[in-house]
Amino acid sequence: MHVLILGGTTEARQLAGLLHGVPGLRLTSSLAGRVAGPRLPPGEVRTGGFGGAAAMAGWLRAHAVDVLVDATHPFAGAISFHAAEAAAAARVPLLALRRPGWEPVEGDVWHEAGSLAQAAELLPGLGRRVFLTTGRTGLAAFAGLDDLWFLVRSVEAPEPPGPARMDVLLDRGPFDLDGERGLLRRHRIDVVVTKDSGGVATAPKLTAAREAGLPVVVVRRPPVPEGVEVVADAGAAARWVREYLGRAAAPPAGG
Template identity: 55%
Template sequence: MTIDDHPDRTSPEPRWRLLVLGGTAEARALAAAVTARPDVAVVSSLAGRVADPRLPVGEVRIGGFGGATGLARWLAAHRIDAVVDATHPYAARMRVSGIEAAAQAGVPHLRLERPGWTAQPGDRWHRVPDLAAAVAAVPTLGRRVLLTTGRQSLAAFVPLTGLWFLARVVDAPDDPVPAHVRLLRSRGPYTVDGETALIREHRIDVLVTKDSGGALTEAKLTAARRLGLPVLMIDRPAPATPPATVTTVDEAVRWLDRRLPTG
């Protein structure tokens, strides 16, 4: 689909084509920044896991590619000149596919990933390496859980019937949830006052989250700090071969300027 159905017919034909693997605020900001260049056409790819995603400017593709090989074929068929992977920090499979596909197609590849959160004085964080470790640890920290790890991980916590969960999700899971799980459908940004009120209203005594980083959902950590709640923080998956990575949109734009020169 295309956001702009009425392009400026006097604009020069783009010389370069960029694929942004997106779905994040950083991906949307990058697409907006690059579309200001008339010599670059931007295609943003979304996985399609959210029913009503926030769409970036420019051309948008929704759905998978069929793994690294399928993506490599797509890059060649659409004459893509560079790939920027700005997917969620926990989209490990897409990250690997992007690296492998770019290598197969001989296309420059960059990872744009916002920094994780940093513990502040007064925080009671308990870091665990993965989802399985979080499931094992949460009963030792509390009984009423604010769970903000997304709908795809919800099933892992359902067997913990001795706990009560307030599971905040954008879209509801396909399967019905049991009585000890209450769904809260919402999407950030959130405020510290709002998060504090939510925790108090539901008598939450432990927060479980991923180290997603960014300001959009950081308020829950500030609220937990103020209320003295423990936070179970699931670490990001570490890639076997770390790609070239930047942490800001400005850095990604400068990288593109070097590889897709004007003039």
């Protein structure tokens, strides 16, 4: 039985670790290839896009995939809808693994935005020194805010165009609370912008902002395609896969 994991996240690597070595199971993880030197999961790994939903469906058929798990980043967006279309076309069961989003707690000063463009519209009324933690793509949404200064943190150098006044901090999580507190103080940050990625690796910035009384613009994540079953952690995904494969391998009743 062949399981394909659309990965690149911590949860995807955790799932691959739980399924790797299971008797009778072939495991392949697919990485987009956008990050140099990614952390590789156990098992077979393919790198690069599929070229759309139809091409992904063809790959599923050509490689006799029995189960597809979409464990991509919550903001990967297009790949999740391609996966839903491809799984339906190839008649392969699909499971989405999505870490839960963050929830505000007492003391948080959150401003929700539906997109990076909406986040940019909110900023002039919230602060002048922005800690931008939305990744290396999408900076064009903030390019026209010439009166604001940005500290942009990403794993790799961001793609232009971007804000006229910005410093770039190349770093990879997880981040700790003391480090985030110090970063906000050193750079005199007065507003934070983040995507609702969820998880613990980058959550300390939210605690540091709350302690400092800073507003945080939170970009809402896109929805999971309609009709796709969703689980919240790698353990639940591994159980789902094992149960499905167990049912598929069972002899027919009365056989």
